[in-house]
Amino acid sequence: MDARLNDILNGREGNHLLPFLWMHEGRRDELPALVRQVYDSGARAFCVESRPHEGFCGPEWWGDMDVILAEAEKRGMRVWILDDKHFPTGYANGLVAKKYPERRKWQLAEDHVDVVGPAPQSALLLRPDEENILVGVYAYRRREEAEVLDAEPIDLTAGVKGRYVYWDVPAGVWRVMALYKTRRGTKQTDYIHLIDADSVKVLIEAVYEPHYEHYARYFGNTIAGFFSDEPSLGNCQTLVxxxxxxxxxxxxxxxxxxxxxxxxxxxxxxxxxxxxxxxRLAALWYEQGEDTPEIRLAYMDALTKLWREHFSCQLGEWCRARGVEYIGHIIEDMNAHARLSCSGAHYFRSLDGQDMAGIDVVLHQIMPGLAHYQHAMISGSGVSDPAFFQYVLARLAASH
Structure with a gap:
């Protein structure tokens, strides 16, 4: 700390600011003045962000970037590039839909029915969608409390014929569950799958490699690196x-x-x-005996390690091999960093491939005078808890 203070007192503090420079097409004449304004503010770096720029990674974008990089180089500034046409990172500039629809997100979904036995020669209707792939069909004896299932499943997969599963239902109450690998269950229908290595390569092909092809001479000097903005697992509900x-x-x-x-x-x-x-996968949705915590932990552990290996580390290694850095952040709000859907389920593994840990504090999440009060969240429903935004969030990044 003393060394940092000494650097500041002696004018050697370096640059720690890189504001976003929102990019739109048709504004090329304004770009030199915008770069100059960033420089005059005291910042010596900035991050260009398509907001969106409809010509992203096309002739219009390259023409604008030519101006941006020349102006930055002239002033000794460094430029970061937000790595997609629009946030959140993962759209891959539309290349998934255009070229690689087979690399879209996959989800695991379940469909079940409760039956009462004995009921010999029963035929239970399966309801797969066109792109569903059957993972298996299993029966679980029901308990009377809530929707608790017995731990030991009966595998009915061999009894599947066409759209039916045939089973002599024993006495008792049973839940018959079909598990599907499906394209349903995400609102990010044409986004990369962040836990699949080949899918993440689509983002590299769509955004990273074109920038390197155009501006390799700037990599490691004027171009500082790439920034991922709020990539997410993107899963959601399937049942109305x-x-x-x-x-x-x-x-x-x-x-x-x-x-x-x-x-x-x-x-x-x-x-x-x-x-x-x-x-055992039923335990991901319902209580299934004493093995439930083990199964859920194993799933989350495997999931977040796949994100780390295939997304953040793959991008980070690509960048460092070309002399630049990789940074960004996930959604952290109110512990979302440890959840599914809008975030990455594990703050540290989500950022492990990055050169600097990132967080986001925006939209009045920290309010002067409300340091000890939960207060209305401006960015959506619910509340902002100062215990998280003031005392936990920055510590997460500092701990990485």
Whole structure:
């Protein structure tokens, strides 16, 4: 700390500001003045952000970037590039829809029915969508309390013929659950799948590589690196009557919530649990005996490690191999950083590939005079808790 204070007192503090410079097409004549205004503010770096620029990664964008980079180089400034046409990061400038629809997000969803036995020669209707892939069909004996299921499943998958599963239902009350790998369960229908290595490569192909092809000579000097803005798992509810938890509180144990999925994730679950995990996946939505915490922890552990390896570390390694850095942030609001859907489910693993940890404090989340009061959240419903925004959030970044 003394060294930092000494640097400041002697004018050696360096630059710690990089405001966003919002980019729109048709404003090229204004760009030199905008760069100059950033410089005159005292900032010696900025991040260009398509907001959106309809010509992003096309001739209009390159023409604008030519001006931006020349002006920054002339002033000894550094330029960061927000890595997509618009936030949140993951749209990949539309390349998923245009070229790689097979690399869209996959989710795990369940559909179930409760039946009473004995009922021999029963035929239960399955309801798959066109792109659904059946993972398995399992029966669980119901308990009387809430929707608790017995831990031991009965595998009915071999009894599937066409759109029906055939089963001689034993005495008792049973829940028959079909598990599907599906494209449903996300509002980010044409976004990359952040837990799939090949899907993340689409973002590199769409945004990172074109910038390197055009501006390799600037990498590591005028171009400082790339910035990811609020990438997310993007899963959501699949059932109309399931209810919708706050976007900041999507977690395991919520019926109807689709869950991010890949075949690699299943393989890691099998390894972690030491057995075929498919019959135990009901515990991701419902209580299923004493194994429930183990199964949920194994899922979250595998999921967040896949994000780290395939998204943040892959992007970070690409950048560092070309002499630039990789930074950004996920949505952290009110502990959303530890949740599914709008964030990455694990603050530290989400940022592990980055060169600097990032956080976001915007929209009056910290209010003067309200340091000890929960207060209305300007950016949406609910409240802002100063215990999080004032005392936890910055510590997360400092701890990374």
């Amino acid at each position: 009557n399931a209810g919708e938890a706050s976007m900041r509180n999507q977690r395991l144990g919520q019926p109807g919530l689709a869950l991010p999925w890949t075949d690699e994730l299943l393989a890691r679950l099998n390894e972690a649990l030491g057995r075929d995990a498919r019959g």
